[in-house]
Amino acid sequence: MYFQPEIETMDREKLRDLQLTRMQESAKNAFDNIEFYRKSFGEAGVTPDDLKSFDDLTKFPFVTKQDMRDAYPFAMFARPMVDVARIHASSGTTGQATVVGHTANDLKHWGECFARGIYMVNGGPQSTLQVSYGYGLFTGGLGAHAGGEAVGCAVIPTSSGNTKRQVQMMRDCKTDILACTPSYALLIADTAIEMGYKPWEEFPISGGIFGAEPASDNMREEIASKLGIQYCDVYGLSEIMGPGVAMECAERHGLHIAEDHFYCEIIDPETLKPVPDGEWGELVITTLTRECCPLIRYRTRDVTRIISEPCACGRTHRKIDKLRGRTDDMLIIRGVNVFPSQIEQVITTFPEVATHYLITLTNKGPLDHVLLQVETEPGFPIDEIRKLEDLKARLGAELKSNLQVSVEIQLVEPKTLERSMGKAKRVIDLREGTHA
Numbered sequence: 001m002y003f004q005p006e007i008e009t010m011d012r013e014k015l016r017d018l019q020l021t022r023m024q025e026s027a028k029n030a031f032d033n034i035e036f037y038r039k040s041f042g043e044a045g046v047t048p049d050d051l052k053s054f055d056d057l058t059k060f061p062f063v064t065k066q067d068m069r070d071a072y073p074f075a076m077f078a079r080p081m082v083d084v085a086r087i088h089a090s091s092g093t094t095g096q097a098t099v100v101g102h103t104a105n106d107l108k109h110w111g112e113c114f115a116r117g118i119y120m121v122n123g124g125p126q127s128t129l130q131v132s133y134g135y136g137l138f139t140g141g142l143g144a145h146a147g148g149e150a151v152g153c154a155v156i157p158t159s160s161g162n163t164k165r166q167v168q169m170m171r172d173c174k175t176d177i178l179a180c181t182p183s184y185a186l187l188i189a190d191t192a193i194e195m196g197y198k199p200w201e202e203f204p205i206s207g208g209i210f211g212a213e214p215a216s217d218n219m220r221e222e223i224a225s226k227l228g229i230q231y232c233d234v235y236g237l238s239e240i241m242g243p244g245v246a247m248e249c250a251e252r253h254g255l256h257i258a259e260d261h262f263y264c265e266i267i268d269p270e271t272l273k274p275v276p277d278g279e280w281g282e283l284v285i286t287t288l289t290r291e292c293c294p295l296i297r298y299r300t301r302d303v304t305r306i307i308s309e310p311c312a313c314g315r316t317h318r319k320i321d322k323l324r325g326r327t328d329d330m331l332i333i334r335g336v337n338v339f340p341s342q343i344e345q346v347i348t349t350f351p352e353v354a355t356h357y358l359i360t361l362t363n364k365g366p367l368d369h370v371l372l373q374v375e376t377e378p379g380f381p382i383d384e385i386r387k388l389e390d391l392k393a394r395l396g397a398e399l400k401s402n403l404q405v406s407v408e409i410q411l412v413e414p415k416t417l418e419r420s421m422g423k424a425k426r427v428i429d430l431r432e433g434t435h436a
Contacts, residue, residue: 003119003151004112007260008315015316019263020054022288027051027060030294033078036071037296057265058274062284063298068239069096077101079292089137090238100238101292107146109289113244113258114147114209114234120249120313121207121232123177125152130170132180132188133212134160134422139242140212144179147244153177160184160421167192170203177207179234182215182223183424186355189226200228209234211243213423214323214341218348219355233322237300239293240285246320254307254319261289264320265297266306269327277308282327283320301328303339331361331427333368333405340426343372343407346399352380352391356417361429368431370407372399378414 002008010018027048030037041047044061051057068076076099077084084101102110118127129148133140141159148155156173158166160180166188169175178185185208192199199205205227211234215223224231235255236243245262246255257264265274266281275281283300287293303326307319325339332338340359348355357374376382380391392409399407418425 001119001122001124002315003115008116008256008317010260010316012316015259016054018260019288022260023054023057023263023286024048024051026286026288026290026294027296029078029291030296034076034294036067036076054263057263057286057297060297062272063295065098065239065299065301068098068100072096073099074101076293078294079103084292086142088139088142088238088242098239103291105289106241106291106293108150109261110143110241110244111146111150113241113261114143114247115150116256116258117209117232117234117244117247118147118151118153118177118207120247121177121209121230123151123153123207127151127153127177128156128173128175129153129177129179130156130158130166130173130175132158132160132166132178132184133243138422139236139238140179140181140422143236143242143244144209148179163188163191163421164195167195167197167199170199170205171197174204176204177209178205178227178229179209181212181420181423182210182219183213183420184422185210185223185227186219187419187421189223193226200226203227205229207232209243209247211235214325214344216341216344216348216355219344222348222355235320235323237302239298240287240295240300241290245285249311249313249315251311251313253311254321256311256315256317256319259317261287263288264306264318266304267299277306277318280305280321280324301326303327329427331359331429333361333370333403336403336405338403338405342403343399344426346402347372347374347395349398350391350395352377353395353411354414356419357426358417359427361427361431363431370405371410372407373410373412373417375414375416376411382411382413 031048040061046059085104086102088100090098131144135141208229209232220231233248234243235246246257248255263286265284269282283302285298287295303324304320354375360371362369396409
């Protein structure tokens, strides 16, 4: 099923023409109304009139998150406040917050983008959507909510927290689509099971739209199995829009970009040059329809690749692959580049342990030290020393083999590590000269 079939299955040539026209309009909007772009375009020796083809886009400078922080609060707005319908902001935990404004049209487009994902899990006006993302400055809750309203769903704005009540609402209100972070979806599933339910049998839920943090294939399968649902991955970031920039159809191999609203490039993060479709690199996004905060070549820092092959679902919009990590949260451990998602992928191959873990990095003399705390499954005999040591040895050896890094393993009992209702905190970096 499609939410907007005339757009989602548009002929590729027509779609490319639409993208170029909108890209030119977006660049002009940015240049005419935002001082930052007049300065950066001028320094690069370009104007919007130089954007005559997609190849010309490489002449234009990048925008970074630091640029947006420096513009706090409204210097990246292309519209006066009288035209701004809503403001969102990043948490600012690693620096100055980034503030993003939306006009009424921006919000309409956002809802329509997320709505496409609801149809990808066979939702529609008859569906009940439970939104268990946090509401507020974080874009997850209101983004999913707008998608549900665009479709005509009955929306339950549970937000995050009070997990037992979430389960009860899911059961009693016959929720058939759940939207939240993967880690919170797993907590909801485990809580339902602890309450004596079999959600995969007893609940009418059939689809889940999960994002805002990475999830390994095994974690995805665990969530899908425990809830009995189709898993839909959603990609978004507050600077660009929020959840709905790309959504995963039932074919599962990648996430369809909303290409009528966003143009995606993949660049080599070292050379900053574009790479061909299919090669891994950093995702760069240009907004095509944003009125208040147009972004031209925004460096997301997310590592992925473009999948350009036709999809069996019939949608013609290209896809991005599942994110491999980020160029700026990559861990350098004793000279080795490691993404937390790689560690999670190893953990999830061991049935004796759960997908709840915490990585703590410290200095041990001149060397980096990695402590991995991971919970065992409820049935594992953690008090039997021989079995405990055997599991630690096997897990440590597998991590060493895959990552080329030695990791100290600490197995802990179920429910020991702090649970998250939003983005899960997976890494604590206490090394000198670094920050979490």
